[in-house]
Amino acid sequence: MLAARDFVFLKRGINWANLPGFKESINSQKQKFAAFGLNTQDLVALIGGHTIRTSGRLLSNYRLYNFTNGGPDPAINPAFVPQLQALCPQNGDGTRRIDLDIGSGNRFDTSFFVNLRNGREIEYSKKLWM
Numbered sequence: 001m002l003a004a005r006d007f008v009f010l011k012r013g014i015n016w017a018n019l020p021g022f023k024e025s026i027n028s029q030k031q032k033f034a035a036f037g038l039n040t041q042d043l044v045a046l047i048g049g050h051t052i053r054t055s056g057r058l059l060s061n062y063r064l065y066n067f068t069n070g071g072p073d074p075a076i077n078p079a080f081v082p083q084l085q086a087l088c089p090q091n092g093d094g095t096r097r098i099d100l101d102i103g104s105g106n107r108f109d110t111s112f113f114v115n116l117r118n119g120r121e122i123e124y125s126k127k128l129w130m
Contacts, residue, residue, distance in 0.1 A: 007046065011036045051112035052105065054097035055122050063122070065090050077119030084122070098122065 020029040033043050064084055067073040072081045087098050099105025100122050101112040115121055 007036075007038075048108075048112060051101040051110075052108055053100045054105070055100050056095075056097055061088055061090065064088060075119060076121070080120045 020032050024032075029043055030040055033039065063073040063076065064081065065072070072078075072084075076084070083102070088096070101107075102115060102120060102122075104111045
């Protein structure tokens, strides 16, 4: 599995500026990959690697409590918000990490993409990938 930092290293990137930003559109991400001779399949493989990754609470808390007028990001499935808030209480442990693939974070499978499609994702950029 090719991780983001490995991609930069292998393509002799000089710094993290070569990575797609977390708010970039899918088209922008595809262009950055194409600049290094990679295609959409490579991008999807990298995205799929999130099935076995964790996220820090800083980004999660932003999407859960401070996105719009102190509320959650409307792109998150409303039925999923209480589960995320239980995992990431607003004033909870700031160092705690949560699985990006809720339900099968320790397995490499397709559930990450199912969660993504159903608005059960944690990181902001995921909604831009669809």
